[in-house]
Amino acid sequence: MAKIKENSFIYADPQKCLGCKNCGLACALAHAGCDLQTAVAGKRQLQPRNSVVKAGDMFMPIQCRQCEDAPCAQACPTGAIRQEDGLVKINEQNCVGCKVCSMVCPFGAIVVTPVPNAEPNRKTKRGKALKCDLCFSSVRKDGQLTCACVEACPTQAVMLVDPEGYRTKILEARAKELAKAHSVAKQKRA
Amino acid sequence: MNKDYKFVDQAIEELLPKVKEAGLDTVWDRFKSMQPQCGFGELGICCRICWKGPCRIDPFGNGSQRGICGADAHTIVARNLIRGIAAGAAAHSDHGRHIALTLLEVAEGHAPAYCIKDEKKLMSVAARLGLSTEGKNVRQVAKEVALATLEDFSRQNSSIPCSWARQTMTAERAEKLTALGVMPHNIDAVVAGIMNRTHVGCDADPVNLLLGGLKGALADYTGMYLSTELSDVIFGTPEPVITTANLGVLKEDAVNIAVHGHNPLLSEIICDVAGSMDEEARQAGAKEGINIVGVCCTGNEVMARRGIPLATNYLSQEMAVLTGAVDAMVVDVQCIMPSLGVLQECYHTQLITTMATNKIPGAVHVEFTEKTALEDARRVVELAIEAYKRRDKNKINIPQYKETAIVGFSAEAVFAALSKLNKEDPLKPLLDNIVNGNIQGVALFAGCSTTRVAQDHNFVTIARELARHNVLLLATGCGAGAFAKLGLMTQEATEAYAGDSLKAVLTAVGEAAGLNGPLPLVLHMGSCVDNTRAVTVATALANKLGVDLDKLPVVASAPEAMSEKAVAIGTWAVTLGIPTHLGIIPQVTGSSLVTEVLTDKLKDLVGGYFIVETDPLRAAGKLYEVIRERRKALGI
Numbered sequence: 001m002a003k004i005k006e007n008s009f010i011y012a013d014p015q016k017c018l019g020c021k022n023c024g025l026a027c028a029l030a031h032a033g034c035d036l037q038t039a040v041a042g043k044r045q046l047q048p049r050n051s052v053v054k055a056g057d058m059f060m061p062i063q064c065r066q067c068e069d070a071p072c073a074q075a076c077p078t079g080a081i082r083q084e085d086g087l088v089k090i091n092e093q094n095c096v097g098c099k100v101c102s103m104v105c106p107f108g109a110i111v112v113t114p115v116p117n118a119e120p121n122r123k124t125k126r127g128k129a130l131k132c133d134l135c136f137s138s139v140r141k142d143g144q145l146t147c148a149c150v151e152a153c154p155t156q157a158v159m160l161v162d163p164e165g166y167r168t169k170i171l172e173a174r175a176k177e178l179a180k181a182h183s184v185a186k187q188k189r190a
Numbered sequence: 191m192n193k194d195y196k197f198v199d200q201a202i203e204e205l206l207p208k209v210k211e212a213g214l215d216t217v218w219d220r221f222k223s224m225q226p227q228c229g230f231g232e233l234g235i236c237c238r239i240c241w242k243g244p245c246r247i248d249p250f251g252n253g254s255q256r257g258i259c260g261a262d263a264h265t266i267v268a269r270n271l272i273r274g275i276a277a278g279a280a281a282h283s284d285h286g287r288h289i290a291l292t293l294l295e296v297a298e299g300h301a302p303a304y305c306i307k308d309e310k311k312l313m314s315v316a317a318r319l320g321l322s323t324e325g326k327n328v329r330q331v332a333k334e335v336a337l338a339t340l341e342d343f344s345r346q347n348s349s350i351p352c353s354w355a356r357q358t359m360t361a362e363r364a365e366k367l368t369a370l371g372v373m374p375h376n377i378d379a380v381v382a383g384i385m386n387r388t389h390v391g392c393d394a395d396p397v398n399l400l401l402g403g404l405k406g407a408l409a410d411y412t413g414m415y416l417s418t419e420l421s422d423v424i425f426g427t428p429e430p431v432i433t434t435a436n437l438g439v440l441k442e443d444a445v446n447i448a449v450h451g452h453n454p455l456l457s458e459i460i461c462d463v464a465g466s467m468d469e470e471a472r473q474a475g476a477k478e479g480i481n482i483v484g485v486c487c488t489g490n491e492v493m494a495r496r497g498i499p500l501a502t503n504y505l506s507q508e509m510a511v512l513t514g515a516v517d518a519m520v521v522d523v524q525c526i527m528p529s530l531g532v533l534q535e536c537y538h539t540q541l542i543t544t545m546a547t548n549k550i551p552g553a554v555h556v557e558f559t560e561k562t563a564l565e566d567a568r569r570v571v572e573l574a575i576e577a578y579k580r581r582d583k584n585k586i587n588i589p590q591y592k593e594t595a596i597v598g599f600s601a602e603a604v605f606a607a608l609s610k611l612n613k614e615d616p617l618k619p620l621l622d623n624i625v626n627g628n629i630q631g632v633a634l635f636a637g638c639s640t641t642r643v644a645q646d647h648n649f650v651t652i653a654r655e656l657a658r659h660n661v662l663l664l665a666t667g668c669g670a671g672a673f674a675k676l677g678l679m680t681q682e683a684t685e686a687y688a689g690d691s692l693k694a695v696l697t698a699v700g701e702a703a704g705l706n707g708p709l710p711l712v713l714h715m716g717s718c719v720d721n722t723r724a725v726t727v728a729t730a731l732a733n734k735l736g737v738d739l740d741k742l743p744v745v746a747s748a749p750e751a752m753s754e755k756a757v758a759i760g761t762w763a764v765t766l767g768i769p770t771h772l773g774i775i776p777q778v779t780g781s782s783l784v785t786e787v788l789t790d791k792l793k794d795l796v797g798g799y800f801i802v803e804t805d806p807l808r809a810a811g812k813l814y815e816v817i818r819e820r821r822k823a824l825g826i
Contacts, residue, residue, distance in 0.1 A: 021246070025229040028250055036229050039250070040779050046250040152226045 006163040007066035007087050010050070010132055010147060016157030017052070019059035024048035026152030027063075030135055047113050049132045050149060061149070061158060063132035064088065064109040072101035072110060072131075080129070087134050097127035105131075134160070195644035199675055201437040201589035202506050202645065208587055209512050214536060216508050217527065221641035233780030234267040240390035249780055264396040267781035269388040271757070272403035276384035278758025279406050281524055282719055283343070283377045283413025285453050289420045290339040292455060292560050296424065297333035303459050303563035306332055307426040311602070315419050318357050332423070339416050348375045354419075355412045358722070359729055362738040363766060370795065372405040372765065380409035396783055404796070407761035414759075415722040421491070425458050428494035428598035428716060430607070430703070435674035438592030439499035440515045444481035445471040445578045447571065448501055448510050451522035452719060454491040456544050456558045457484075459567040460520065461496055467571045474575050485510055486525050487667055487717035493674070494598045494716045503646075503671030504752075505639035511539045514585035518574030522558075523548050525638070525753065537585065540577040542570055593677035596705070597714035599664075601726035604713065610702035617734050619699070624731075625826050628691035630743065631817035632662045634724045634763075635669035635712070637748030637756045640774060646672035648749030648773040648806040653678060653687075655810035657711055660689035661817060664727075667718030669750075674714060683711035721759055725766065735824075740767025740797025743820040745813045749773030749806060760800065764788075767797035769816045771809050775802060 012023075028046035029036060039046055050063035070088045073081040080094035081101060090101075092115065102110040110131040119126075135147045149158045197203045209216055230236040235247040237257050245257030247266065256262050261269070295301035306312055306328050316323050316331050319338045323331050342352040351373040356364050367373045374380045384406045387393035393402065422428075440446050447464070449457035461482055468479035483501040484493050492498040501510045504525050510516050511533045518540045519530060530541050531552025541553040544566070549555055554573060558566045609616035623629045633656050639645045649672040653663055665673050673679050678687075684696050688711055696708040703709070715723040724746075732739050746763045748756055750773055763770045778784045793799040801816070803809040 020228060021230070022226065022228055025249070026226065036232065036249075037775055037779055040233060041785075043782065044250070045252070047252060048250075152229075154226070154228070 005086065006068060007083075008134065008160055008162045009066040010063050010134065010149060010158060011161045012061035012153075012158045014055070014058040014060045014157075016155045017059040017061060018155055018157075019052055019054065020154065021052050022152045022154060023050055023061055023149035023158050024052060026148040027132075030148030047111065047130060049111070049130050051108075062107055062109060063149075064105075065107060066132075066134070071104040071106065072129075075100045075104045085136060087136060089133065089136070090129050090131060092128045095128045097125070097129065099129075101129050195647070197644060198646045198650055199436070199506065199591075201502070201591040201675075202509055204589040204591075205437070205509050205512055205587065212536065214512070214533065215529070216512075217505060217529070217641060220529075230780075232775075232777060234270050234777040235263045235780030237261060237266040237269070239269065239388065247780065259390060261394060264781040264783040265394045265399070267778050267784045268396040268399035268403070271776075271778055271784065272384050272399055272406055273388055274754040274757045275403045275406040275410065275761055276381045278753070278755040279377065279410035279413060280381050281755050282410050282417065282758065283381070285523065285719060286413040286417030286420070287340070287343055288453060288455060289417050289424065290336050293332055293420050293424060294336035294340070295560050297329045297336055299329070301560040301563070303462070303567075304424055304560065306423060308423055311419070311427050312423045315423060319353050320357070335420070335423070339420065342412055342416065343376060343378050345376045346379075348379075350375055352377065352409070352412045354416045355408055358415050358725065359766060360732050360738050363740075366738070366796070367408065367765065370401065370404070372401055372408060374405055374409040374412055377409045377413050380405055396781065397787065400784065400787055403761060404765045407758050407765055410755075410758035411722065411725075411762040411766075414719050415725070418716065418720045418722050421454055422600065425454055425495055427602050428600040429603050430596055430705070431494075431497035431598045432594060432596050433493055433497040433499050434592045435493075435500040435595045435671070435679075436592045436676075437501055437509060437513055437588060438590045439481075439483050439501055440510070440513055440588045441478050441481045442515060442586060442588060443476060444478035445474070445476045445574050446516045447480060447482050447574045448485050448516045448519045449482060449488045449492060449498075450485035450507060450519055451488040451526055451548075452486070452491075452524045452717060453522045453545075454488065454495075455560065456522060456563065456567060456570075457488045457492050457520070458495075459563045460570055461492060461498065463564060463567045464571055467568065467575070470572075471575050471578070474578055476575075476578055480571065480574075483510075485519070486671070487719065488522060490667065490670055490714075490717035490720075493595075494600070494714060494720075497598075499592070500595070500671055500674050502675065503639055503668040505641065505645045505668075508533060511537050513588045514538075514582065515588050517577040517581065518542055518570065520544060520570050521548070521550070521553075524755070526550065538577055538580040538582060540573050542573060544570070593675060593680065595674035595679040595714065596681070596710040597670075597674065597679060599713040599715055601715075601723045601730075604727055605730075607699050607703040607709070610704075611699060617730055621731060621734055623695045624743065627821075627826070628660065628695050629662045630660045630814070630821065632664065632728070632742075632744045633813060633817075634715075634721070634744070634746045634768075635663065635665040635673070635749070636667055636718060636721050636746060636759060637751040638668050638718075638753050639672065639750045640752040642752075642774045643750055643804075645750070646676060648809070649673060650676055650678065651806035652747055652749055652771075652773075652810045652813070653712060655807060656814060657687045657692065658689050659814050660692040661814065662692065663712040664715050664724050665712045666715045666721050666724070669748075670712070670714045670716070673712040678712045679710040679714055681705070681707040681710060684708040687711055718755065718759070721763075728768075737824070738767060738797070741820065741824060742767075743817045743824070745769050745771065745816050747771040747773070747809065747813060749809065764792055764798035764800060765796050769798055769801060769813075771801045771803060771813055773804055773806065773809060775804065776800075
């Protein structure tokens with residue numbers, strides 16, 4: 001049986017984040033499919049799917065972790081949220097904007113808000129749940145995912161993490177250190 | 191934003207790969223690594239004025255709509271914009287003050303390197319300032335002109351406008367601007383006033399702030415005007431001269447000295463002394479002696495007055511060093527990239543700073559004063575000859591591109607050329623041709639070059655398109671540099687690109703002026719501080735027609751603008767009533783109100799307004815449309 005791959009997710013290094021919020025601008029624009037000047041000239045109210053939060057004297061951009069057992073997907077009464085294509089996806093068609101997902105999300109990463117530029121509707125506010133979708137519709141020429149927030153970060157604090165690769169890197173680095181320490185200890189004993 | 195564009199300038203295109211091989215960074219590499227640039231900054235909605243901040247406004251309406259003090263996007267954008275105008279005005283007017291003080295030194299006999307080269311101009315300036323010249327010798331008049339000029343920096347009575355502003359525009363315009371409360375009385379006070387009103391907790395009304403900006407821009411205009419005119423008095427008023435431009439003007443067998451920056455005070459003297467030091471250069475092994483070339487606007491100054499060839503314009507200044515053939519890069523003020531100091535680590539080029547307020551890490555500093563100008567200039571040339579001896583022949587790579595450039599079209603030169611057609615009434619031929627439509631209108635190209643567009647591309651594209659529609663083209667600054675480098679200041683360019691009726695007029699004037707052919711397609715009016723030369727022509731035309739400047743079929747374009755000086759110039763052009771195109775998006779769009787005022791509401795107030803269009807062909811279309819509208823309004 002093939003091994004189930006963990007979801008990639010966006011992670012931001014608080015050591016590198018300066019709190020400039022450029023990732024938020026880029027995120028909002030990427031999902032609106034227009035450039036900054038056009039959006040501002042058209043007075044379009046765009047919604048980023050991440051938030052830059054200040055914690056003490058550090059900044060932490062927060063967005064969906066693409067949980068492996070996602071509470072939002074478990075809780076969604078209309079089945080609009082499900083694991084698909086390596087991420088936790090919201091099917092906006094099925095979403096009724098009930099906010100259950102945003103209440104159960106441990107990271108506060110889901111906002112329920114009118115979809116930008118949705119036609120006004122006298123009956124409802126047309127609110128939908130929005131969260132980081134890893135810009136899944138934006139695939140570069142080389143087939144890699146390209147995430148607007150990652151590309152927009154001037155200090156490279158924001159990254160798209162493949163958990164397995166990330167873990168391998170840490171394992172290798174620590175293994176190297178431990179091996180070195182052991183060999184030094186051995187030499188001393190000898 | 192196109193980051194991998196092709197260059198119009200083949201010299202750059204040829205040199206760049208070799209620079210990359212050497213592992214060096216240029217302005218374009220740094221632009222790339224600076225991406226993405228901050229969206230809040232691009233919109234102008236980041237405020238760093240006080241230390242409670244920085245604050246920024248959420249342009250999408252979700253987050254903060256006011257800074258910590260309560261300033262909204264409109265206030266923040268307006269404050270940021272007019273601070274830029276103040277900086278531009280300070281830059282130009284400090285340059286002008288330096289020239290005026292030098293004129294005073296000349297008058298008092300304290301500046302042996304200088305003299306009054308254009309007495310006729312001195313007298314006309316004195317007359318313009320309302321000074322009587324009768325029975326006074328040249329030095330007396332020079333002193334009075336210098337002191338009257340310096341009053342524009344020191345007058346405390348705010349009800350008396352700056353003389354250089356009041357006397358150089360149409361009376362109607364001066365009245366209108368006085369009534370609006372935007373006529374400057376004292377350049378320095380206006381700059382200080384902007385810094386004051388934009389301090390935390392002061393002026394928060396965006397429209398009032400913008401009016402302050404117009405006043406700042408007119409202070410800039412005043413400083414520029416006096417700077418150009420007094421430079422002409424000291425160094426001579428430019429007359430048409432045939433020279434060459436682009437990196438091919440560098441000579442492998444000469445000591446190449448590049449003069450770069452804006453202020454002609456030292457570069458003029460370097461040109462004076464270089465001739466007498468030719469032999470020293472030859473003894474050092476340089477068969478062709480000393481070769482002075484220009485970069486940026488100091489380059490334009492010595493090109494227009496002396497026919498010194500221009501190596502390149504602002505954005506490609508590093509390219510001059512990267513040819514490996516520039517022995518000294520002598521810089522004065524403004525638009526000098528600090529990267530020149532870094533490039534010296536790999537090239538033998540000696541970077542020499544000369545002004546006390548403009549030092550660059552890595553450079554040798556030879557402090558220039560008017561009193562010691564001759565010695566300073568000699569020291570600079572000696573350093574260049576010493577550097578020549580350190581040249582690495584393997585690094586020499588001069589792209590063999592250069593174009594002929596007919597330059598030096600001061601307002602006086604334009605009137606002189608026209609007087610060959612009509613001695614009694616030189617303006618008549620120009621006016622007649624505008625009225626009969628042979629010349630549809632006049633476009634002034636000004637401003638910088640920027641990494642935000644392919645260098646020189648916007649200039650060339652818009653110019654060719656307007657020329658085809660029989661629009662007379664003027665240029666200053668790095669726009670003029672672009673046209674000179676790329677062969678648009680030639681008679682051949684007139685033949686190739688001018689519409690038939692424009693071609694006929696340029697040919698008639700050129701033939702009469704003894705050029706054996708047409709005037710060049712684009713008339714080089716000088717450096718960026720010389721934009722006021724175009725105002726001299728426009729004001730003369732307006733007075734002749736008996737209308738104000740905002741009625742003339744005259745437009746301006748800064749299609750590759752970048753500096754705060756350009757912001758100030760563009761704003762005074764608009765304030766004088768001239769519709770002005772910007773080919774890059776200014777950092778104001780975060781405020782719908784400021785954007786609307788600049789691009790629309792100003793039209794009702796002063797007649798001029800900004801046209802923002804990043805596509806050069808569409809920009810040409812819009813500028814031509816404005817010219818047509820104005821012709822229609824004039825009934826011609």
